[in-house]
Amino acid sequence: MRSDRRQNPRTEALNLIRNRNGPVPHIVAVTSEPMPKRIASIARESSDLDCVYHIALPELRGAVSESMEGRRSEQDQDLEMLISAKRLR
Template sequence: MDFTSKTISNFDQYEHLADIERIVRANRELASIFGVDYIIKPDIIIARVPVSDDEINAEETLLDPAQAIVKYSPLRKKEGSKPILHASISCKWTMRSDRSQNIRTEAMNLIRNRKGHTPHIVAVTAEPLPTRIASLALGTGDLDCVYHIALHELEIAVASNEDQQEMLRNLIDGKRLRDIIDLPFDLAI
């Protein structure tokens, strides 16, 4: 599959959104009510490709193709299978309130519009102020976590500012902010 197009309608959980967007674009009244930007295009995507029966049965026979079982799981490769969106990663060098709101809106759309499991939804930033990172990291769980590209260096940089240092500690201790090196391990779960 060509993953150069990051449109989420290319993935199993969101393929129905392409039909919705086509219908809305074709109807002016619906377009004026719902808008026409139904399809989210994350900065980075990680996908899981469906697995063939041969791969599933590589070690031992788990599935008999002649039996009518496990017919609906998107993990089992079949004609017309689409990849499964495993993670959506938004990248913002810095945080302003509008940028954090864009990420939150994108996250909520991923959560609300899916048919199937929710992918990992994370953000990556280089924002130097923990209080600004908090505008995105703190909240109701629309994002799994925020990752900083230089968290260790940020800890050193805010050491002389009590307010920033306290906020940074809250974000880290509250499991809302991690170092970028943690991201691959977290996505393995």
């Protein structure tokens, strides 16, 4: 996901909500983005989205944990915070 495209899911969600006649469905984004910071930029900043789904979340958690060789990184903390807040599933 390019950083200049992070507003696209938000814009699409707003268009869907604005043009909807009935009740608003759950609005989500589905991604395979490997960078937790980019995922956080969508999941945290967009209250228009109910949550973000990652297609390989267990693998992403494992990769982030392994990359820091046991040290808790900022990316690892961000990822766990998003998961515990149910913004990322």
